[in-house]
Amino acid sequence: MSLTGGGACEPPPDVARRAELTGEADLAEGERPAGQRGVARAGLRRAGLDGPLKRRDSGPCGAVPSWRPGPVRPSLLGLERLGLLPGSRPSTARGNSGADVSGPWLSWPMIEVHTVTFDSHDPYRxxxxxxxxxxxxxxxxxPEDDxxxxxxxxxxxxxxxQRVPEGKSVKNRLHLDLRPADRTRDEEVERLIALGATLHEDHRFSDGTGWVVLLDPDGNEFCVCRSDAERAAGPS
Structure with a gap:
């Protein structure tokens, strides 16, 4: 069992690829470093993803963000895959086209996620x-440790x-999306329920897509998504 990448169980492939190349946030005109204009758009053209995209609200685990015309911020991963990220960390970086692609987001790694922390009455359990x-x-x-x-x-x-005195009272603002490594989504749901999870919301569809929201024994929500093999096979 693994944590999914990207945040959503099943983002539409064109939106996911575009986000991978450019990052998700638009920059205002005055926020872009000089010379950076056009780098991300050029990358999209090379990848064949420069056409308009409409908002899609059907993405599981939340709506897919809409894309608007205008300047966008290149992401580290996108620049690297396009050959625009240098191997070193100079203060000024130039891509294959000669455009200046330097910026604060090129100071990688900025920070790392070390742990995801849960409050609990009984952390050991x-x-x-x-x-x-x-x-x-x-x-x-x-059992005696906090x-x-x-x-x-x-x-x-x-x-x-970590141990806390209060109990859970509202829906989590953060949750885990899980993807089976060696079994199907439905098999994984059955296994987790047998371990003590509770079915909370069923978002599976007749074509085999979708996901399931479960609760752990403390009532924390988490999602079980389709495996990589199921996603590669597509809808049934």
Whole structure:
């Protein structure tokens, strides 16, 4: 079981590719470094993604952001894939076209996500549940400890569970999207429910797409999405 990348279970491929190349935020005219204009648009033209895109509100786990004409910020990943990101970190960078692509977002890495932290009355109990659910090992500690880490194999981000006196009262403003590694979405949902999760919302569709919202034993919402194999196969 793994955490999904990109935030949504199933973003439309054209929107996802465009976001990958340019980043999601538009820059106002006065916010762009001199000489940067046109770099992201050129990248989109090379990728064949410079046509207009309409807003799509059907993306699971939230609406897909709309795209508007105008200047956009190139993302690090997009610039790198387009051959516009230099191997070093000079103060001024120039892409293949000679355009200046320097900017504050090129100072990589700016910051890293070390842990995603959950509050709990019983951190050891819920950490054990997530360890079983994800197949990630628990860090040191026992039932008497106020903080228990569930460590992601291969490195950060880990999950941290900390003791608090109050209980959960409202919907989480942050949740995890999970994708099965070696089974289908539906098989994974059955396995997690058998472990103690609760079905909260079912967003599966007749063509096989969609996702399921479950609650962990503490009531924290999380989504189970289709596996990579299911996504590659497309709708049934």
């Amino acid at each position: 819920i950490a054990r549940w997530w360890s079983d659910a994800l197949g990630w090992p628990m860090g040191e500690g026992g 903080e228990i880490l569930v460590e992601r194999p291969g490195g950060r981000p880990h999950l941290l569970f």
